[in-house]
Amino acid sequence: xxxxxxxxxxxxxxxxxxxxxxxxxxxxxxxxxxxxxxxxxxxxxxxxxxxxxxxxxxxxxxxxxxxxxxxxxxxxxxxxxxxxxxxxxxxxxxxxxxxxxxxxxxxxxxxxxxxxxxxxxxxxxxxxxxxxxxxxxxxxxxxxxxxxxxxxxxxxxxxxxxxxxxxxxxxxxxxxxxxxxxxxxxxxxxxxxxxxxxxxxxxxxxxxxxxxxxxxxxxxxxxxxxxxxxxxxxxxxxxxxxxxxxxxxxxxxxxxxxxxxxxxxxxxxxxxxxxxxxxxxxxxxxxxxxxxxxxxxxxxxxxxxxxxxxxxxxxxxxxxxxxxxxxxxxxxxxxxxxxxxxxxxxxxxxxxxxxxxxxxxxxxxxxxxxxxxxxxxxxxxxxxxxxxxxxxxxxxxxxxxxxxxxxxxxxxxxxxxxxxxxxxxxxxxxxxxxxxxxxxxxxxxxxxxxxxxxxxxxxxxxxxxxxxxxxxxxxxxxxxxxxxxxxxxxxxxxxxxxxxxxxxxxxxxxxxxxxxxxxxxxxxxxxxxxxxxxxxxxxxxxx
Ligand code: HEM
Numbered sequence: 001x002x003x004x005x006x007x008x009x010x011x012x013x014x015x016x017x018x019x020x021x022x023x024x025x026x027x028x029x030x031x032x033x034x035x036x037x038x039x040x041x042x043x044x045x046x047x048x049x050x051x052x053x054x055x056x057x058x059x060x061x062x063x064x065x066x067x068x069x070x071x072x073x074x075x076x077x078x079x080x081x082x083x084x085x086x087x088x089x090x091x092x093x094x095x096x097x098x099x100x101x102x103x104x105x106x107x108x109x110x111x112x113x114x115x116x117x118x119x120x121x122x123x124x125x126x127x128x129x130x131x132x133x134x135x136x137x138x139x140x141x142x143x144x145x146x147x148x149x150x151x152x153x154x155x156x157x158x159x160x161x162x163x164x165x166x167x168x169x170x171x172x173x174x175x176x177x178x179x180x181x182x183x184x185x186x187x188x189x190x191x192x193x194x195x196x197x198x199x200x201x202x203x204x205x206x207x208x209x210x211x212x213x214x215x216x217x218x219x220x221x222x223x224x225x226x227x228x229x230x231x232x233x234x235x236x237x238x239x240x241x242x243x244x245x246x247x248x249x250x251x252x253x254x255x256x257x258x259x260x261x262x263x264x265x266x267x268x269x270x271x272x273x274x275x276x277x278x279x280x281x282x283x284x285x286x287x288x289x290x291x292x293x294x295x296x297x298x299x300x301x302x303x304x305x306x307x308x309x310x311x312x313x314x315x316x317x318x319x320x321x322x323x324x325x326x327x328x329x330x331x332x333x334x335x336x337x338x339x340x341x342x343x344x345x346x347x348x349x350x351x352x353x354x355x356x357x358x359x360x361x362x363x364x365x366x367x368x369x370x371x372x373x374x375x376x377x378x379x380x381x382x383x384x385x386x387x388x389x390x391x392x393x394x395x396x397x398x399x400x401x402x403x404x405x406x407x408x409x410x411x412x413x414x415x416x417x418x419x420x421x422x423x424x425x426x427x428x429x430x431x432x433x434x435x436x437x438x439x440x441x442x443x444x445x446x447x448x449x450x451x452x453x454x455x456x457x458x459x460x461x462x463x464x465x466x467x468x469x470x471x472x473x474x475x476x477x478x479x480x481x482x483x484x485x486x487x488x489x490x491x492x493x494x495x496x497x498x499x500x501x502x503x504x505x506x507x508x509x510x511x512x513x514x515x516x517x518x519x520x521x522x523x524x525x526x527x528x529x530x531x532x533x534x535x536x537x538x539x540x541x542x543x
Contacts, residue, residue: 045077054083102486112420126316194321200286218255331411412443
């Protein structure tokens with residue numbers, strides 16, 4: 001044993017030095033490697049990167065406030081690279097780079113296989129998750145549907161009906177002095193609306209007793225867990241062993257699927273019934289019926305012949321139409337509460353509009369006795385006002401339009417939108433991006449950048465959207481990116497404005513809102529910028 005200690009160490013064939021030299025050499029190799037790493041990162045704009053783990057630790061530490069974390073870096077650099085294990089994410093906020101990615105070199109920046117692999121479980125082959133021919137066909141079919149006057153007229157009726165239901169709930173809450181969660185109510189309203197407009201189904205989550213809705217809960221849980229996948233390198237292992245967040249995800253998707261397939265079965269049965277009755281005029285104008293018909297005709301614009309494809313259509317439209325709109329309505333309400341001058345100016349616009357429209361239509365406005373009016377008289381007055389709101393007349397509400405747009409500038413419903421990179425490329429500002437990585441345009445940051453909006457970029461100021469003649473002033477879609485831009489620009493933008501303006505005109509004409517004292521308003525990290533704790537308010541009638 002003693003001898004063994006005295007025997008000089010045998011040099012390894014892989015490391016031919018022995019004794020202390022071996023350790024010094026090893027240290028030198030490690031130091032040189034670190035130096036090379038630091039040298040190659042010297043021009044990197046973004047958080048500090050470490051060998052192998054990249055910036056994972058800093059990113060995880062800031063995960064709960066990631067959008068603001070990025071604001072900090074992007075205000076200094078315009079383009080930021082964040083290294084992650086085995087990949088890197090490039091974040092952009094300069095409209096010139098955004099135009100390059102979303103339009104000029106569009107084909108190089110698809111959703112990509114990484115994004116698809118994360119989202120597949122929820123979105124399947126639906127339009128949000130599709131690239132190439134599969135996307136093109138769905139886009140064509142859906143664009144055609146969105147342009148139809150039938151759908152627009154039907155939507156206006158549905159949006160008015162559900163806004164009035166929401167008004168009824170608020171009216172009762174104001175009388176009872178009850179606290180309400182506006183985000184939850186908006187989510188119910190937009191879910192009911194998209195189910196009616198999208199799939200011709202009445203699901204009634206906005207009925208006065210506010211029933212539990214397991215679909216909505218499971219859908220939200222799935223969305224949160226999928227967002228976590230973007231920074232959780234272990235998610236595939238968790239999925240394989242069916243543990244932790246991935247086990248919960250599987251459960252949530254099961255619930256979501258049960259609901260969705262039941263909607264499809266119901267619509268198919270109704271279509272058969274209408275056909276058997278021979279009453280074609282009873283055929284509904286919803287989007288799902290249209291896709292079912294296309295699938296049956298074999299002219300299915302993207303393969304909608306089977307229930308799985310229809311399931312993907314349904315869920316993609318739910319995610320498109322429900323959360324985005326409800327989230328924007330919630331942030332709008334928060335902005336109006338925290339900017340009383342804006343709320344007052346909006347109210348004046350709505351009252352003037354009401355008087356003018358009533359004159360135009362020859363309507364005598366009912367006297368309802370003010371805020372203490374009895375319920376029936378108050379409801380009648382609200383319904384009378386709602387009757388004056390049409391697709392065309394809502395176009396006259398320029399200040400309301402500006403307030404909604406300003407809300408989206410600072411609180412875009414989709415705060416970050418990642419794209420895959422097919423081939424190495426150089427962005428217009430000289431940043432190199434590598435095939436297989438990801439480039440993300442960041443609407444949340446873009447709205448707050450002084451280089452995009454001037455020194456008051458961070459202030460909520462709807463007036464910036466109105467020109468000297470009092471008309472709405474548009475901005476380049478590559479600078480105001482809340483609806484994306486280029487060939488994949490949001491298809492539901494007009495529909496979303498129609499619904500939001502219909503609801504907000506009614507609510508802000510007849511109610512005032514006060515944030516519940518001490519209620520925290522913060523976003524939650526998920527693909528949509530929803531509020532982590534909802535939006536708890538007290539509401540009062542204001543005739
Ligand atoms: C405030 C409301 C809304 C906002 C801020 C918004 C924003 C967006 C954004 C950022 C995208 C691109 C997402 C991506 O890269 O995948 C998008 C796509 C889309 N949106 Fe909207 N959206 C809104 C409402 C709606 C509504 C109400 C509908 C339909 C009912 C809708 C239908 C779509 C569709 C179908 C796409 C996919 C377009 C494509 O990939 O070709 N959106 N929207």
